[in-house]
């Protein structure tokens with residue numbers, strides 16, 4: 158596992174924002190555009206706020222989402238609401254470069270629509286992911302049937318973390334991206350990370366090769382924090 162440790166959540170956000178910006182620039186230099194998928198939840202918010210200050214040719218970036226909660230557009234618990242407030246509202250990105258998951262239509266219809274939209278591109282260049290305290294990533298929860306589905310975007314029901322109905326990129330599709338970056342912050346993540354390092358399997362450990370940005374509180378090797 159490629160684990161990059163940061164002192165605290167602020168330095169994790171700084172380190173991750175710098176790294177992500179550098180990766181985006183590399184992809185744009187090579188391909189002319191970059192398809193980036195973003196994570197939701199609380200962990201990446203500061204990273205997004207710092208990412209918007211980085212020198213990036215935003216006109217060449219496309220934003221996708223790793224998962225969405227089935228709530229009305231604009232709901233404060235939606236992942237795309239957080240991403241708009243922290244990043245998208247502050248950068249000159251063409252409207253048609255933002256690809257929200259239409260989760261307000263319900264999980265089944267939204268997953269089908271997003272799978273269709275994703276079929277227009279060759280694949281994602283970079284996927285940012287988080288990990289929950291139960292080892293879930295995107296909206297792929299341990300033992301949930303969505304883990305077995307192979308379309309690009311899949312409906313998720315019975316998620317143990319509210320709301321129960323969600324849409325997620327599938328494990329299959331996440332594995333096919335060019336690059337994965339996982340952000341982990343806080344003591345609540347330490348036990349699961351330690352079990353993953355010890356060889357136990359959780360959805361977050363199954364995404365394929367990834368660069369893990371971990372702060373001291375989440376790090377099993379940090380005895381004093």
Ligand SMILES: O=C1O[C@H](COP(=O)(O)O)[C@@H](O)[C@H](O)[C@H]1O
Nearest residue numbers: 196197198199200287288289295
């Ligand atoms: O519900 C979700 O949880 C994970 C982890 O969130 P965090 O608040 O613990 O950082 C997140 O990656 C995912 O996008 C989100 O929908």
